[in-house]
Amino acid sequence: MDCKEEWLHGLMQGYWSSDTDEDEVSCNKDNDAPSPEECNKLTRKSARRLERFERSKKWKKMKQKEKQQLKEQQHKQLQHCEEQTDSLTKSDKPTKKEIKDMINAKLDSVQRSETIPKICVDMGLTGFMSEKEIDRLAGQLRRLYGSNRRSPKPLHVTLTNLEPGSLVYQACERKNDGFRNYKVHMTSESHLDMFPLERITYLTPDSETVLTRLEEGRVYILGGLVDESPSKNYTLQMANQWGLTTARLPISEYLQHAGTGSYNKILSINQIFDILLNFYLDGDWTSALLAGIPRRKGFIPK
The missing domain is CATH 1.10.287 (Helix Hairpins)
Structure with missing residues (x-):
């Protein structure tokens, strides 16, 4: 003791x-x-x-x-990989370029799919943000894209309301190497014009509806908003004005307080994306939430 x-x-x-x-x-x-x-x-x-x-x-x-x-x-996987590598000749090993080409081909296939759930980041909220917050948003997009590239089962990603030459576009180019070549759909159009409204779900922590699954062909909107003092119900009110369905992550349903921590349920777009990506991969909300929510927030499984 x-x-x-x-x-x-x-x-x-x-x-x-x-x-x-x-x-x-x-x-x-x-x-x-x-x-x-x-x-x-x-x-x-x-x-x-x-x-x-x-x-x-x-x-x-x-x-x-x-x-x-x-x-x-991981040790067993490493051993297995080493054994496989030892059995290959140098000519059989894929080069870095070949690996990159395979990943890009997989992402291209996902982007063309009409059945894979679409994650759409609304980049049209930067008018309410400072230059520092815009830079943070650009950094979050870099981490989001990196997670999707590494995933064995990536999601379809769209960036809407993204004007070439805008402050946020310039920040993305500074913070993301090769941003223009990202395997995502970038457009200056609004998601309201691109997709049927009945197929859109706006993810907001203030919604009373709990997200239970990711549906094929459905569009899930993440508000590209970095606000150091977020206003309650802001994204919910916007979604309601547009007549959109809303939902929140099932944090309270699967996690509880550990005894210490902030218990803050406001997450960055890359953290939300990681949760959705992990859930799409294995269908387990508990592990998906724990993978995306920082430990400092003080949540543990129920």
Whole structure:
């Protein structure tokens, strides 16, 4: 038992013990002693604290076990790859260019598909953003695209309301090497003009509707908005004005508070995309949410 556990254990024993020593707080004598109501309040508070501590400890132990399992799995995969590599001649090994061409061909195929779910980033919200926030948005797009390239099962990606020569376009060119050659659909058109409204779902954390699945051929809008002091219901109000269906990620349905953290459910577009990408890959919301939400936010599985 570590120091923290001993302290909590001692604290709980002090509140629950039927014996009273001279050094213990008495709930029945001395005028300065806490009342029974205060004792009960302290007991409940300590119980909640101990419960949070135990839950956090259990979570850390589980994550450590998962990390070890992942490490062992990666080691086995590496061994397998090395064995396969050893069995190949140099002429059989794909070059970097060949690998890049294969990835690009896969992304081209995805972009042509009419059945794969479409993730659309609305780039028309930059009028409300500072230059610093626009740069951050460009960096998020770089991470989004990198995740999609690496995925064995990529999603269709569209950037709408993106005007060539605009501040956000210039920022994307600065922050993203080869931005013009990205295997995504870039257009200055609005998603409202590109897609039938009945096929659009606007993802916003303020929606009352929970996203349960990704439908074939459906368009999921991510608002390309980086706001250091986000306004509640802003994207929800916009979507309602346009008459669009809205949905939120099922964070509350699959995750709970770990005991420490900000519990902030506002995520960047690349974090939301990573969640959708992981869910599209294996259909598991818990693992998808944990893969996309930073640990500092303090969420653990239910």
